[in-house]
Amino acid sequence: MTSQAKKRVLSGITATGSLHIGNYIGAISQWVDNQAEYENFLFVADLHALTIPEAIVGKNLRARVEEIFALYLACGIDPERSTLFVQSDVVEHAELGWLMTCVTPVSWLERMTQFKTKGKVADVDSGVGAGLLCYPSLQAADILLYDPDLVPVGEDQKQHVEITRDIAKRFNAMFGETFKVPDVVIRQSGGRIMGLDDPTAKMSKSTAERSPGHAIGLLDPLDKSRKAIMRAVTDSNSGVDFSNELAPGVTNLLTIFECFTATTREQSREQFDGAGYGTLKSAVADVVTDKLAEIQSRFHDIADDRDTLNKQLARGAERARAIASTKLAQAYRATGLRQ
Known part of the structure; x- marks a missing residue:
């Protein structure tokens, strides 16, 4: 398959x-798995x-950004x-974001789950x-700048791609065909990993900062990660019983194991049916910490080489800008802001 056909x-x-x-x-x-495709x-x-500014007050946001960028690389994203x-x-x-804001009805924005849950609509006048x-x-704007065919997201982000589709259609109807x-x-499996401490709530970065044991950070010490998994919530039964409906915590552990080992639920049944929860948790802890050890080793090599990291940051921005600037210019012409 040629790059043009991808x-x-x-x-x-x-x-x-x-x-x-x-x-x-x-x-x-x-992302790692589909790089060839x-x-x-x-x-x-x-x-x-910046949408929740109180979450970053007093923190070096750029340092966090570069840490995440380095983790992308450490996890296997190939910048080539x-x-x-x-x-x-x-x-x-940011520029296309303003155009998108201007064509998006307020009512569309107010119905979004992100605003309803984090904005606490009743308290809007108090400073949100x-x-x-x-x-x-x-x-x-993030999406439409690049004319993508596909946007892979977690299950809870589906609504955001749906509104992007609506915004693109509205812009095209108002100003002419501009955006794909x-x-x-x-x-299908692993699109929504749940918290280890509360398997009814999605594992999240914000909750992890408040609740130790909720999530396993990619840079967490391996012993801390193992302890969090061994303390994960399951149920009151003594072990895994596939003949009955599995509790959310058990299902979550099985999903994590399957995603890290590229195995199926049927293979999990063969391996863990009747096993005690200690056995299941130990198996999950082994595969998770093995992968974290690999990622962390690569991360430290990448983060320590500042010159190379800075060059990759600059090169990535240049490559993205080459595509984004063309699409922004097209949108400006469509709206009449440019000839």
């Missing part, structure tokens, strides 16, 4: 909190981190095969920033 993929992760195994399973590992544009979404960049390094994101409301229009309307791709 479908283009666009995806990114917001630079809030530390990356954890849920991010790895649900997003990064997919797709033309990937992958970014660190630092502008989106994928365009890897930081959102704020490509100014076209407009950025949280307009988050989806900037995310639409992308399709969403959701991982």
